[in-house]
Amino acid sequence: MPARRIIPCLDVKSGRVVKGVRFRNHRDLGDPLELALLYCQSGADELVFYDIAASPAGASVDASWIRRISDLIDIPFSVAGGITSVDRAVQILDAGADKISINTPALRNPELIDQLAARCGSQCVVIGIDTQMGPTGYEIYQCTGDTATIHKAQRSTLDWVREVQRRGAGEIVLNCMNADGVRTGFDIEQCNDVRAVCDVPLIASGGAGCADDFVDVFNQADVDGALAASIFHLGTLTPNQVKATVAEQGIEVRL
Amino acid sequence: MRPNITIVDIGGGNLGAVRSAFSRLGAQTITSADPDLIAKAERVVLPGVGHAEPVMNHLNSTGIAEVLQTFERPLLGVCLGMQLMYQSLDEGDICGLGLLPGRVKKLQPAAGFRVPNMGWCQLHADRSHPISNGLRGGDYAYFVHSFAADVDQHTILSAQASKPITALAAFENRVGAQFHPERSGPVGQKLLENFLC
Numbered sequence: 001m002p003a004r005r006i007i008p009c010l011d012v013k014s015g016r017v018v019k020g021v022r023f024r025n026h027r028d029l030g031d032p033l034e035l036a037l038l039y040c041q042s043g044a045d046e047l048v049f050y051d052i053a054a055s056p057a058g059a060s061v062d063a064s065w066i067r068r069i070s071d072l073i074d075i076p077f078s079v080a081g082g083i084t085s086v087d088r089a090v091q092i093l094d095a096g097a098d099k100i101s102i103n104t105p106a107l108r109n110p111e112l113i114d115q116l117a118a119r120c121g122s123q124c125v126v127i128g129i130d131t132q133m134g135p136t137g138y139e140i141y142q143c144t145g146d147t148a149t150i151h152k153a154q155r156s157t158l159d160w161v162r163e164v165q166r167r168g169a170g171e172i173v174l175n176c177m178n179a180d181g182v183r184t185g186f187d188i189e190q191c192n193d194v195r196a197v198c199d200v201p202l203i204a205s206g207g208a209g210c211a212d213d214f215v216d217v218f219n220q221a222d223v224d225g226a227l228a229a230s231i232f233h234l235g236t237l238t239p240n241q242v243k244a245t246v247a248e249q250g251i252e253v254r255l
Numbered sequence: 256m257r258p259n260i261t262i263v264d265i266g267g268g269n270l271g272a273v274r275s276a277f278s279r280l281g282a283q284t285i286t287s288a289d290p291d292l293i294a295k296a297e298r299v300v301l302p303g304v305g306h307a308e309p310v311m312n313h314l315n316s317t318g319i320a321e322v323l324q325t326f327e328r329p330l331l332g333v334c335l336g337m338q339l340m341y342q343s344l345d346e347g348d349i350c351g352l353g354l355l356p357g358r359v360k361k362l363q364p365a366a367g368f369r370v371p372n373m374g375w376c377q378l379h380a381d382r383s384h385p386i387s388n389g390l391r392g393g394d395y396a397y398f399v400h401s402f403a404a405d406v407d408q409h410t411i412l413s414a415q416a417s418k419p420i421t422a423l424a425a426f427e428n429r430v431g432a433q434f435h436p437e438r439s440g441p442v443g444q445k446l447l448e449n450f451l452c
Contacts, residue, residue, distance in 0.1 A: 001367045002374025003395060040440075045375055070275045076397055076438040093304075096271030098399070098438060121305035121335075123371045123399040170371050170399075199364065201373045224374060254375040254395040 003254045004218050004246065005045040005225030006239045007203065008232040010035055011052045012081075015065065018052070019229050029233045033068055039232065040073040043240030045254055047073070048101065048173070048227060050128075051081025052144075063095040070096020078126055084108075086115050093120060101173060103128035104142045107153045107160075110167060117168025122200075127169040131157040131190070132177040138190060141177060157190075161197050171201045173227060179207030183230060186213055191221035203227050211237060211245035218251050257282040257451055261296035263319060263336075264288040265303050265310050269437065273302045273333060276437035280444065282451055290318040297328060298450065303335030304399070307359075308347030311339055323352055330354070330429050331450050337424070337431030338402060346402050354429050355409055359402050365417035371401045376414040376422075376434070378442075384411045384425050385452070389445045396422065396434035396442050403433055 010017045010032055017029045029035070036047055049069070066079055079092050080101035089100045100120070106113055106127055116125045130144045138157035143149035161172060174194050176187035186207045195202055201224040204217045208228035217226050231237055243253040260277050262270060264286045277284045277300075287293055301323065303310055314320040323330065332340045332354075340354040345361045362370045380392040390412065403420035406413045412423035414433070423446070424431045430450065436443030 001369065002372065002376045002398065005374055067271065067275075070271050071278060072275075074276065074279065074438060074440050074444060076399075076435070093269070094271050096275050098269065098272060098435075118306065123373065123401065124304055171373060199369060200371065201369055224369070 002224070003045070003252045004223075005203070006043065006214065006242050006246075006253065007046045007048055007225050007227040008035075008039045008044050008239060009048040009050060009205065009227045009229045011050045011229060013052055017233065019233055032065065033072060035233070036069050036073050036077075039239060040075050042238040043243055043255075044075060045225070045239070046075055047077040049077060049079050049081075050101075051079070063091050066092055066095040066097050080126075080128055084112070086112075086119050089116055089120060093124060099124040099126050099171070101126035101128045103130065103144075106164065107140065107142050107155065110163065113164055113167035113169055117170070122168045122170035125169050126171045126173060127164045128173045128175060129157060129160060130175045130177055133190065138193070144175075144177070158194065158197055161194055165198065165200055169200060171203065171224075172198055173203040173205050176204070176206040180205075182207065183209030185209060186217040186221070186226065188217060188220045191217060191223055195222055201225070211242045214242050214246050215249045215251065218246065219249070258297040260284045260298045260300055260451075261293055262286045262300045262302060263293060263323075265301070265313060265336075269302050269304050269334070269435065272435070272437045273300055276443070276447055280447055280451060288317060288319065290322045293319060294322045294326070299323070299326060299328070299330045301330065301332040301336035301339065303333065303339065305335060306346065307335060307338060307344050307351075307402075308349055310335060311344075311347070311349050311351065314339070314352070320352055324354065327428055329450060332429070332431040333437070334400060334433060334435055337433055338400075338404070340429060340431050341404055344402065355404070355424055355426055355431060357404055357407055359404050361402055362400070362420075363417050368417045371399060372403075372416050373399045375439075376416075378412045378414055378422055379419075381406065381410045381413050386425050386430050386446065386449050387411050387423060388449050390442060394442045396436070396439040398422075398434045400433060
């Protein structure tokens with residue numbers, strides 16, 4: 001199988017990279033282009049840009065910065081945020097993005113997944129899922145970019161994971177909300193439970209605090225990649241430092 | 256002077272990424288769906304992501320297919336563009352351009368191997384060829400695909416999926432990359448540089 005991927009995620013709000021804790025209190029961390037190049041040069045396998053303001057505001061991402069990112073970096077990147085139509089997805093892919101990632105719009109209109117897969121191919125359709133354990137099992141939340149709009153989607157995570165695959169999703173990013181931004185390790189248990197019903201590539205997201213957290217999620221939950229923000233943005237570790245630790249444990253990464 | 260690159264506009268897909276990669280190398284690119292313009296190009300790149308059937312129909316109905324089939328200067332197919340260079344494809348059960356012999360087959364999931372095959376895979380050097388100068392076995396390239404050609408006499412580099420697959424093929428003026436050189440870091444850049452030579 002391919003090398004396990006280390007994926008820095010840049011949450012973009014009004015053209016700046018921001019990061020919150022458990023989706024709240026966003027702090028300014030810098031310019032998306034500068035950070036993109038920095039990560040590209042320090043071993044990132046892929047980048048994700050989440051326009052976190054897009055879905056709650058009913059807006060969609062602007063394509064001009066996507067073109068600038070595409071010109072700058074030579075690793076794959078995906079764009080998420082308010083992509084509600086096939087036409088919009090095609091614009092973003094044309095601007096140079098390799099994948100589009102949809103979250104809230106897929107929950108509102110699941111048919112969109114089928115349409116995107118038919119038009120653009122499953123390989124570029126990533127489904128992002130914001131999820132945590134609730135009283136009856138794992139539950140999905142939507143419009144998570146803003147505390148004013150975040151709410152439960154009334155769906156079971158595991159059912160949704162099965163459904164999006166049937167509809168043509170090519171990859172799933174599992175954002176475990178209870179772990180997000182607190183840097184106490186990935187939610188291994190939830191990743192494992194989702195892995196059991198997920199045949200397409202699965203990316204763990206939320207909770208990375210040290211290089212060993214990546215080792216654990218690869219070894220214990222068999223995810224294809226692991227996504228993190230704070231640990232990279234705050235300069236705690238570079239992707240290459242994480243990969244060195246992961247490789248020492250005999251896990252294949254691109255060095 | 257770098258040769259001008261004409262990127263075939265197949266409507267959507269990885270056009271932007273391919274254009275960006277050549278511009279980082281200082282090459283001029285144009286994007287075109289005009290068969291006459293493509294016929295006169297110094298170098299042609301056939302990019303492509305997505306489903307094979309609508310793209311192949313588009314190439315046939317616009318006359319671009321015929322132009323590519325008789326094109327004598329260097330031609331590079333990337334990912335779906337590479338797959339369409341083969342004689343036939345499982346996806347949509349269609350005929351391709353017939354520029355490379357063989358059939359592009361559906362990848363089967365196996366223990367430790369998921370479909371789509373998405374991520375950085377190690378390359379294995381099968382044959383030497385000017386297009387792969389500077390690339391070595393063990394280098395990583397970025398793949399995103401659910402179909403692939405078997406290893407055959409035109410394979411320059413291969414990769415391991417549930418079975419060995421062709422990662423880079425070359426035959427006469429034609430080169431096909433199953434991986435995405437435009438998104439494969441310095442390894443991909445080296446390949447694109449070789450294509451410009």
